[in-house]
Amino acid sequence: MKITRADVEHVAKLARLELTDEEAATFTGQMDAILAYVDKLNELDTAGIVPTAHAVPMENSFREDVATPSIGIDNALANAPSRVEGFFRVPKVIE
Amino acid sequence: MKFQAVIGLEVHVQLLTNSKIFCGCSTKFGAAPNSQTCPVCLGLPGALPVLNKKVVEYAIRAGLATNHSIAPRSVFARKNYFYPDLPKGYQISQYELPICINGHLDIEVEGEAKRIGITRIHMEEDAGKLVHADIPGVGDDSCVDLNRACTPLLEVVSEPDLRSADEAVAYLKKLHQIVVYLGICDGNMEEGSFRCDANVSVMPVGSATFGTRAEIKNVNSFKFVKQAIEYEIERQIELIEEGGKVVQETRLFDPNSGTTRSMRGKEEAHDYRYFPDPDLVPLVISDDWVEDVRLSLPELPAARLQRYQAELGLPFYDAEVLTATRELADYFEACLSRYPQAKPVANWVMGEVTRGLNDSGLAITACPVTPDLLAELLKLIDTGTISNKIAKTVFEEMWQTGKAPAAIVEEKGLVQVSDTGEIERLIDEILAANQGQVEEFRGGKEKVFGFFVGQVMRASKGKANPAVVNDLLLTKLKG
Numbered sequence: 001m002k003i004t005r006a007d008v009e010h011v012a013k014l015a016r017l018e019l020t021d022e023e024a025a026t027f028t029g030q031m032d033a034i035l036a037y038v039d040k041l042n043e044l045d046t047a048g049i050v051p052t053a054h055a056v057p058m059e060n061s062f063r064e065d066v067a068t069p070s071i072g073i074d075n076a077l078a079n080a081p082s083r084v085e086g087f088f089r090v091p092k093v094i095e
Numbered sequence: 096m097k098f099q100a101v102i103g104l105e106v107h108v109q110l111l112t113n114s115k116i117f118c119g120c121s122t123k124f125g126a127a128p129n130s131q132t133c134p135v136c137l138g139l140p141g142a143l144p145v146l147n148k149k150v151v152e153y154a155i156r157a158g159l160a161t162n163h164s165i166a167p168r169s170v171f172a173r174k175n176y177f178y179p180d181l182p183k184g185y186q187i188s189q190y191e192l193p194i195c196i197n198g199h200l201d202i203e204v205e206g207e208a209k210r211i212g213i214t215r216i217h218m219e220e221d222a223g224k225l226v227h228a229d230i231p232g233v234g235d236d237s238c239v240d241l242n243r244a245c246t247p248l249l250e251v252v253s254e255p256d257l258r259s260a261d262e263a264v265a266y267l268k269k270l271h272q273i274v275v276y277l278g279i280c281d282g283n284m285e286e287g288s289f290r291c292d293a294n295v296s297v298m299p300v301g302s303a304t305f306g307t308r309a310e311i312k313n314v315n316s317f318k319f320v321k322q323a324i325e326y327e328i329e330r331q332i333e334l335i336e337e338g339g340k341v342v343q344e345t346r347l348f349d350p351n352s353g354t355t356r357s358m359r360g361k362e363e364a365h366d367y368r369y370f371p372d373p374d375l376v377p378l379v380i381s382d383d384w385v386e387d388v389r390l391s392l393p394e395l396p397a398a399r400l401q402r403y404q405a406e407l408g409l410p411f412y413d414a415e416v417l418t419a420t421r422e423l424a425d426y427f428e429a430c431l432s433r434y435p436q437a438k439p440v441a442n443w444v445m446g447e448v449t450r451g452l453n454d455s456g457l458a459i460t461a462c463p464v465t466p467d468l469l470a471e472l473l474k475l476i477d478t479g480t481i482s483n484k485i486a487k488t489v490f491e492e493m494w495q496t497g498k499a500p501a502a503i504v505e506e507k508g509l510v511q512v513s514d515t516g517e518i519e520r521l522i523d524e525i526l527a528a529n530q531g532q533v534e535e536f537r538g539g540k541e542k543v544f545g546f547f548v549g550q551v552m553r554a555s556k557g558k559a560n561p562a563v564v565n566d567l568l569l570t571k572l573k574g
């Protein structure tokens with residue numbers, strides 16, 4: 001798979017990253033090289049093998065439905081750049 | 096050209112658990128903003144989600160009740176997008192491997208039965224809430240409350256099998272009734288516990304390919320679903336007839352105008368880059384677990400409706416009204432277990448009880464006339480202690496005071512008069528005072544009989560036993 005500059009710009013936009021021209025060029029080359037390396041896996045015959053979602057062979061880790069104490073409003077908002085009363089305060093969202 | 100609408104619904108069902116889907120925070124509605132949060136639902140670095148087992152059980156319940164296969168293995172995935180109410184920058188959902196697949200519901204519209212396919216049901220977490228609070232100094236800024244973040248949801252995705260707004264509403268009502276019956280959702284549409292997005296497109300009648308669809312968001316009542324879909328169908332048809340083209344977009348329903356409008360700028364965000372969430376291990380559900388849940392399912396509305404007709408001998412109308420909600424059906428059955436005559440109980444529950452609830456705005460679970468008390472009242476009618484008519488007066492008093500019917504009858508002196516001597520005395524007085532009518536009756540005008548019955552009942556203040564009155568009157572008039 002060939003990574004194009006348009007791919008890099010699209011992914012950067014989705015991630016809300018602003019790239020300079022040089023960065024976009026550098027990353028296009030780097031990402032392409034990374035994918036080319038991973039592409040080696042395609043040489044293996046994986047027919048009939050279940051895709052692995054997790055590296056650890058584990059399943060079914062549950063908690064029971066019991067409400068436990070929360071951390072409190074001030075702790076919750078401690079790292080907020082801006083707060084008002086008990087809320088996180090964010091710039092207006094337009095819809 | 097004639098057009099045909101094609102509709103698919105995505106319904107979000109908020110689950111009635113005590114705690115959130117991936118952390119122990121409470122899900123109680125109406126708490127102070129951000130008071131029900133922790134590192135997991137705030138999306139703080141290093142916090143790890145752990146799945147609430149109850150959510151899985153509820154998902155299996157919903158799946159079985161809507162004829163799905165339960166996937167032996169399902170996986171959680173991250174849906175990536177940015178929005179201020181989504182602290183992690185992704186929503187944990189299910190994508191390629193949801194918990195329930197290939198279900199259906201049977202609906203009926205204008206007497207015609209139809210099977211609506213359900214593609215899948217998956218589990219996911221809710222986002223927080225953006226609030227435009229009226230707080231001094233906030234100006235245009237938005238406020239974020241993350242209490243709702245991480246609240247467990249099921250998303251139920253139908254096939255595009257619906258062909259009209261009425262079909263969509265019928266499907267939605269049926270699904271709503273089932274999740275409420277199952278006890279997994281409170282069904283409150285205004286508070287957002289049961290919300291619906293509608294995918295609507297139109298195509299020429301007979302066409303094999305669907306048109307371009309618009310997704311309508313924010314429809315939070317059955318009435319609005321109907322309005323929104325009907326408006327959207329009209330809009331698309333007009334657009335096409337004028338030579339325009341429907342664009343794939345998200346549209347917001349405005350309940351004030353009954354119209355839908357485009358939410359521009361959301362198009363780019365549709366690239367969600369799903370991938371399996373490495374923080375959550377796969378979910379494996381054994382056949383035994385599925386069977387356990389199946390055995391614990393309550394009797395579903397369709398089965399109950401059937402049983403009320405077949406076993407209790409009730410007409411379809413009664414059965415349908417009584418099974419509309421699980422609570423009403425439970426109330427009816429509680430009464431029936433104490434007074435085992437289906438039709439009279441049905442009449443009282445659909446009549447006086449329902450009227451009382453409507454007038455007072457109370458829920459059936461808060462009905463002041465308990466099944467015990469209603470059964471006692473019906474027994475008083477049976478034994479002839481009071482007439483059906485007086486029973487209605489007693490019922491009202493029971494509603495107001497919560498007192499037992501026998502106590503009210505005693506206190507107010509409402510005991511039915513079956514004593515022939517006393518009734519005879521009343522009849523004699525009335526016949527004497529209405530000689531003209533007596534002559535008419537004897538002259539063949541039998542309609543006057545009703546007049547005499549009314550007079551006697553009034554004179555007895557409704558307490559005379561109507562059967563006794565009839566008998567005595569007839570004897571005296573003819574004699």
Ligand SMILES: [Zn+2]
Nearest residue numbers: 118120133136
């Ligand atoms: Zn939490």
